[in-house]
Amino acid sequence: MNACPAWEAQISGYLDKELTEAEAREVETHLETCPACRRELEKQKQLLEVTDTMKFLKPPEEVWERYWDHIYNRLERQIGWIFLSIGAIVLAAWGLYALVTTVLPDFWNDPSLHIAVKIGIIAAGLGVAVLFVSVLRERILTIKTDRYREVKR
């Protein structure tokens, strides 16, 4: 025989001591007259008796002593990375600007170099840039998706 559906959740609340006094009295009154719900109460109790004895392992005290330092250091490092990234972006942008506006025109207009050398150097430079971006993109994708990345080689 199944417990009364209307009372099952109330029995949970009763065991958890989360009902008001009036609600708890109602559950007790019902339990006196309903064997199926009394059995439900016992079943729920059995589970609680097991989980009540399961206590999470506590980390050693020194872990807590270092806990804040880890957070603080990570916060500090993140700020460091932000400044480093801003600096790198500004320098890269300036370098690109200088390359396009000064270095490349001077190089292209240099009469001492043959046109074939100029084209060859520019093509090789472009090739290196494309290869660098391609390898970098592949590495980033691999880091994100490689399921063996934590396997030591």
Added chain:
Amino acid sequence: MERGRITKGLEPSDEELMVRIATGDVRALEILVSRHREKAYRLALGITGDRGTAMDASQEAFIRFYRSAGRFRSEKKFFSWFYRILRNRALTEVNKRKRRSEETVGLDFPFQPDQAESPEATDLKRTVWDAIGRLPEDSREIIVLRHFNGLSYAEIAEALSLPAGTVMSRLHTARRRLRDELEGEFP
């Protein structure tokens, strides 16, 4: 950034500390961390099932909490705000592990051993924990919050942004599923 130190004296509430953190006050964060670090670790452990991952996730959650401080609303409760961040961090870690192993992540058994209990009792605890690991995420979460973190119904409602009256029925449904998973383990 000035390294934080806890000042003794009147204890500010979590929400008062949240307002101070929103202005970049690292000392306020340190007080909040010292108050809630163990609870944060246990909550993360309940989700990840792995002690190292839980420790990392709880620390990272405090960092993200600090960085999101500018979006605080004074009517929000600390725990509700923080738990959402912590939960997301912990679930991200679990999903990463799942992607890497391409299989269901089994939970470790992160409980204190009891020398006095019988091997059968220990086995039963393991069986219960494994069964919890097989539950749908919402059921597992509410069971872990109640049974292994000792949260009251009001605290669970706050953490999961549920109406207070819904917690009892949700928890009961989760326990019912757990008992179904454990069929035959109890007389």
